[in-house]
Amino acid sequence: MRDAVPGARLHLFDGADPMLARARARLAPGAAGAAGAALPVVTTVADLTGPLPAGPFDAVVSALAIHHLDDPAKRNLFRRVHAVVEPGGVFVNLEQVNGPDDTLTRRYADIHERRARTAGADDDEWNAALSRMAHDRCAPLEAQLAWLREAGFHQVDCVVKDWRFAVYAGWRPTQN
Numbered sequence: 001m002r003d004a005v006p007g008a009r010l011h012l013f014d015g016a017d018p019m020l021a022r023a024r025a026r027l028a029p030g031a032a033g034a035a036g037a038a039l040p041v042v043t044t045v046a047d048l049t050g051p052l053p054a055g056p057f058d059a060v061v062s063a064l065a066i067h068h069l070d071d072p073a074k075r076n077l078f079r080r081v082h083a084v085v086e087p088g089g090v091f092v093n094l095e096q097v098n099g100p101d102d103t104l105t106r107r108y109a110d111i112h113e114r115r116a117r118t119a120g121a122d123d124d125e126w127n128a129a130l131s132r133m134a135h136d137r138c139a140p141l142e143a144q145l146a147w148l149r150e151a152g153f154h155q156v157d158c159v160v161k162d163w164r165f166a167v168y169a170g171w172r173p174t175q176n
Contacts, residue, residue: 010041011044011053012041014043014045015048020045048065048073048077049076051080052083055084056085057084058085059085060084060089060092061092062092063094066095067137067139068137071137075150075151078148079151079152082152087172087173088171088172090172092167093167093169094167095168097138097139097144097161097165098138107163108164109164141158141161145157145170148168151170154171155170156168157170
């Protein structure tokens with residue numbers, strides 16, 4: 001984000017302080033890959049089901065986190081994100097999604113495994129991934145796009161999709 005939007009002020013939010021500590025280290029002045037002048041990085045350790053940082057934010061970006069929530073919690077989160085996004089601002093989410101039906105969801109899983117193994121995952125590594133994914137609560141992409149619209153976002157769209165991985169976004173209208 002900092003490379004895409006120079007001068008951006010970052011507020012990182014995660015349920016695991018060790019993840020935030022790694023991010024702070026990567027974004028520290030002089031850290032490898034830390035571009036431009038260092039700006040303060042604010043962090044909040046909290047769960048996605050709890051209160052969000054107050055905002056307002058020009059953009060809220062999430063990556064591979066929301067699929068851990070059940071569907072009602074996802075819908076609730078989208079409403080709460082809408083409330084902290086500045087009018088004209090955007091919410092962007094990179095997420096794992098289910099297919100529109102069970103057959104395609106299974107195909108997504110098969111392709112995910114094939115790609116992981118092609119990239120070098122052995123049985124132990126893949127089984128560990130399956131163990132972690134057992135806690136996932138993925139939802140179909142179309143449902144999530146509908147929930148964003150229901151939350152009040154406009155111009156909702158999937159901007160990139162590769163089987164079970166999708167990047168989708170919605171903008172908060174400048175006027176209601």
